[in-house]
Amino acid sequence: MMFKPIRSLELRLTLLVTGCAAMVLCAVAFMTYLGINHILIAQQDRALVERIERLEILLQDSSNIEQIIARPKLYQNMLGNQDNLFLLIQGDQILININPLGIPLPEFTHQPQIQFQDLSAHTYPTRIAWKTIQINQQPYVLIAGKQWSERLAIISPFQKRLFIYVFTGILAIFILCAIASRLGLNALRTLREQTHAINIHKLEQRLNLVHPPQEIEQLASDINAMLDRIEMGYSQLNRFSEDIAHEFRTPLNNLIGQTEILLMNERSPAQYQELLISNLEDYQRLKRMIDSMLFLARADAHKVCLNKQKIQLKSFIEDIFSIFEYQAEEQHCNFVLRLEATELLADPELLQQALYNLISNALIHGGNHRTIYVLSRRKIINNMQMITLSVITSGLEVAPEHLPHLFERFYQCSSSRQSPHQTGGLGLSIVASILTLHQGMYQAVNSAEGICFELLFPDV
Template structure:
């Protein structure tokens, strides 16, 4: 059944669902109406019987009228006007009035000072009875009035058939109307499906344009366009990545092939061959480093990649790194200026955090000017911790800032002076921050370019 429903269109499903709802609603309304009609007829029947008993009671209050009624019971039978009606007036000895043309069985009745109702038999009743004990001339009389149930049942049967007919007509009309409304409301959705089918991989900038009358379809088309935009961005990044990685791999490979070809042109001494091998080893190490970095980035992008974390004193970690890189900075006459907030504890992976900060420090040393300061500062806020590395008097154009953390992205003017991470240093920083549910950003200040790491307290 589920497989069959799966092949039905949304319009058909909505029509079927609407028809089922209409059937349920009409059935419930019809059932309530039938029971209400049954109750009204029963109430009206009892009211008629009550009025009949009260009229006879009025006759009994007048001696002369009572004698006429007793002597001529047919008069009241003619007043009733229906052959199936019943009226009996009796005392303990005899029946003074007995109008019972259908010979209905009258059950035994106890005395009752109020009008009481009952059926002539507990099962398959045919007559509704009302009786009351009245006192006249110091004698107790039992007054019984009755009417047949067939008339009310006939009215109910006619009403039931009309309910069924009108309900069926209502269900059919509501189903057809629901089908039409479904087609109208889902017209824009079908147009969206058609336009989606028309999108080809050869037209990456193509977008969905649907004139819709429903908010949901507008939201869906906007969401799909946003998804296409993200796909386009990722596609562009992948294309740029493919181009950059080809460039990065081509350079060391060309060096290896060129050096080897030159050496093979003539016989070489053992010392020259050793120098060639050392040169090749450097290129191999560069390729190995690049591959390791790419593998790390690829693994870190998986949601199931888990890292071990611990509480770390941030100031001690930064001081350790600064002490390690002091000699490199001194070679370029650069100084570290530390503005560290004391007592900051951070929950992170120490090795990865060191790697991220090391990449930023190496970046600052490689691209900073000689005899300038590298300012490393920390600041804690209510929700997160900021770690900033400022390279003074170095500025990056605004159009490059949003691409700095992409793989192999290099500012053209500095492509010849790459860092020691094979063009993946800042991308690794971004990946490490993602593993810590943090973020890495870069922005210009009046003093220079700032690379900022933002980590939440509990990540």
């Protein structure tokens, strides 16, 4: 039969404290019992020692020993109770044998000091003491004994009362622990009630406890921090859903509207071809957004595997410049490359995508007649050696209130979404995810030359 574990913290604490207290009480009771028993045995031993010493003094007188041997009943009457025992042995001869209960005696060794022994095999357990004494230069063994009856008469009621006291004490501790646990865990119940009241429509609500214990206060603080992250994530998810719906709706509306207009009347093959070319741009835009969202989802789930390699930055960045050569000529823009650090450890494909997005962003939003600088240098940030790649668009600034949000998904400084070059506001989000995968940092700042996007990679 399997027992289910106790799941109530209140009951667990009560049983744990009660169990510990019960063990302490039982240990104290046991030690007390042993102490009282030891005291009673010591008192009984002192009485036997005093009896043997008195008898030894009495027997040292030769006339006394002859009288006691001749009239043993005399000393038996002196002893009184039947539980007393007295023997005097010389060699194999028992000179005095006062043993009314017939207690069987063991073999005695000749010792000048008083020896003690318990005789518990008999119906009447007895404690005896013996000593070898010299009378008229002859060895005699003097034996005295007394039953345990007096000691048991004291210790047995005490043992019963001690059991009652221990049981009552354990019961009282259990009740007090149950009350203390209930009062002590009141803050935890309040925490549970407040947590239970938080739902999807009350994500702004936070836990607020009055003078809680330190552990509960720390737990409430951690839960509030978790709620902050959940609320922020939920808000971002809502905004992401709205933005993605809007981003998808724009090209889809274009596709539907142009197709409906074209189908209203008979058109020439050239007009159909023109429509298909126009629709292809919207299809490509939708594909870019879907690819970007898939990459971001994989990056968030840490499913993007890095293939870090030593990259020679000069040839690597020049290859990227060549991709934008014709677009830069059309816009009368030029590229400037300044490299203080010439090597970088990173994933080549992801680094190419990050720089591609930044340079493309600079050409799209910078307009004509701009200079795009790509710089590299070493920095020490928080005692860490970093390599910084900066993409600067000359003569262009971004309002300070937009800078902290530029790397957010679908964030756009302008409300217009009609540019054919728009990527839906995911380009910089992809850059941020790539830097996060590399355990690096990123930021956008306004510099003297223009808007600067910095990518910071660990120099390892």
